[in-house]
Amino acid sequence: MHLIDLKVEADLLLKNKEIARKNREFFEKNGIKVVNIMGAIGSGKTTLIEGTVKALKNSLRIGAILGDVAGDSDFQRISKLGIKAVMINTGKECHLDANLIYQEVSKFHDVDLLLIENVGNLICPTDFYLGEDLRVVMVSVTEGEDVIEKHPEIFRIADLIIINKISLADAVGVNVDRMESCASRLSRARILRMDLKEKVGLEEWLEFIRGVLNVSGNSREG
Amino acid sequence: MHLIDLKVEADLLLKNKEIARKNREFFEKNGIKVVNIMGAIGSGKTTLIEGTVKALKNSLRIGAILGDVAGDSDFQRISKLGIKAVMINTGKECHLDANLIYQEVSKFHDVDLLLIENVGNLICPTDFYLGEDLRVVMVSVTEGEDVIEKHPEIFRIADLIIINKISLADAVGVNVDRMESCASRLSRARILRMDLKEKVGLEEWLEFIRGVLNVSGNSREG
Numbered sequence: 491m492h493l494i495d496l497k498v499e500a501d502l503l504l505k506n507k508e509i510a511r512k513n514r515e516f517f518e519k520n521g522i523k524v525v526n527i528m529g530a531i532g533s534g535k536t537t538l539i540e541g542t543v544k545a546l547k548n549s550l551r552i553g554a555i556l557g558d559v560a561g562d563s564d565f566q567r568i569s570k571l572g573i574k575a576v577m578i579n580t581g582k583e584c585h586l587d588a589n590l591i592y593q594e595v596s597k598f599h600d601v602d603l604l605l606i607e608n609v610g611n612l613i614c615p616t617d618f619y620l621g622e623d624l625r626v627v628m629v630s631v632t633e634g635e636d637v638i639e640k641h642p643e644i645f646r647i648a649d650l651i652i653i654n655k656i657s658l659a660d661a662v663g664v665n666v667d668r669m670e671s672c673a674s675r676l677s678r679a680r681i682l683r684m685d686l687k688e689k690v691g692l693e694e695w696l697e698f699i700r701g702v703l704n705v706s707g708n709s710r711e712g
Numbered sequence: 713m714h715l716i717d718l719k720v721e722a723d724l725l726l727k728n729k730e731i732a733r734k735n736r737e738f739f740e741k742n743g744i745k746v747v748n749i750m751g752a753i754g755s756g757k758t759t760l761i762e763g764t765v766k767a768l769k770n771s772l773r774i775g776a777i778l779g780d781v782a783g784d785s786d787f788q789r790i791s792k793l794g795i796k797a798v799m800i801n802t803g804k805e806c807h808l809d810a811n812l813i814y815q816e817v818s819k820f821h822d823v824d825l826l827l828i829e830n831v832g833n834l835i836c837p838t839d840f841y842l843g844e845d846l847r848v849v850m851v852s853v854t855e856g857e858d859v860i861e862k863h864p865e866i867f868r869i870a871d872l873i874i875i876n877k878i879s880l881a882d883a884v885g886v887n888v889d890r891m892e893s894c895a896s897r898l899s900r901a902r903i904l905r906m907d908l909k910e911k912v913g914l915e916e917w918l919e920f921i922r923g924v925l926n927v928s929g930n931s932r933e934g
Binding site for chain 2: 498530531532558559560561563564582583584609610611612613614616617630632633634636637639640641642643655658661662
């Protein structure tokens with residue numbers, strides 16, 4: 491027995507999809523490429539956005555939307571890099587939804603690239619398409635070797651899977667090859683190993699982002 | 713605007729509370745002490761249950777309910793220790809609820825201690841009282857120094873807060889004192905530093921569990 495009414499859930503997702511389409515129209519009309527970055531707390535989403543902004547802000551107009559249940563520490567980190575950034579505190583909600591993004595999109599009408607950091611977990615953001623071009627799912631090796639098999643749905647919808655903090659793999663007793671083969675079984679997404687403190691993977695990531703910017707109209711509907 | 717109907721949410725939580733009371737009655741009638749262990753993916757919940765079972769299974773009858781979206785790796789780890797264990801796969805749900813527990817409680821009628829591992833995130837389990845005696849919230853330093861301030865609600869309802877994997881604090885650039893003082897501001901819960909690989913904190917945890925077993929009728933309603 492599910493306590494939540496399935497009809498209510500279906501209505502909710504339908505409504506989300508409608509608003510996501512409006513976001514999508516806005517992004518296409520204004521030539522904005524949008525990347526939705528998902529992952530558990532501590533997987534490295536904010537650090538990845540920081541690295542991206544530092545590397546690309548002189549050649550691109552970048553915006554960021556930072557989603558969290560509470561607090562503004564991510565917003566503080568990103569806005570001091572001198573780009574347009576907005577914090578969305580979801581209160582009790584465990585994901586961003588299209589409507590929350592819709593309230594903010596007009597502020598980003600003049601950017602080339604909008605990076606959205608979703609709320610930190612590998613479950614709830616899965617079903618909520620925001621109107622983005624691409625979906626990135628990050629995991630840190632510190633989440634355990636079995637983190638991917640425990641959350642198959644979010645990896646199935648990913649366009650890029652990042653396995654992060656690989657320099658800590660030995661310290662936490664994790665075999666990165668096994669994580670990667672689990673990801674390959676679930677998804678045809680590209681898989682990228684990363685460790686930003688050790689400068690591993692940033693160049694490949696930036697190349698991926700440049701690819702997103704050069705390929706137009708590659709939208710995916712959730 | 714919230715897309716989810718507030719009335720639906722209130723009904724859901726009310727129904728959950730009713731079933732949690734039935735669980736509570738069952739636990740009290742059978743002299744079972746129940747600990748609900750919450751925390752993000754990789755915070756160390758399963759390892760803590762493993763350590764507890766190994767240390768106490770000769771003197772206590774212990775059961776475990778392991779919640780995850782998918783997969784049975786935690787169940788495999790715990791059931792091979794020779795205790796009664798049940799896996800609950802929630803599918804798309806980001807938390808256990810009282811009804812999911814209610815379906816399983818009769819299997820545990822003869823245990824002294826039931827350890828429940830909730831689904832891995834710091835958001836959704838907050839509102840769902842299961843009928844437990846005590847709530848434990850675990851965080852790993854790898855989740856970032858600001859993990860506690862980003863998730864105030866779950867720390868407010870905790871009876872014990874565990875800051876885990878402290879031996880990795882330097883490697884991930886986290887100040888454990890700052891995490892602890894943030895926890896103290898939010899909650900009057902006892903705070904325990906832990907690193908099970910380094911044998912830090914296990915004795916204090918076992919002492920806490922022995923306290924739970926010796927104090928009767930200390931139930932908390934969510």
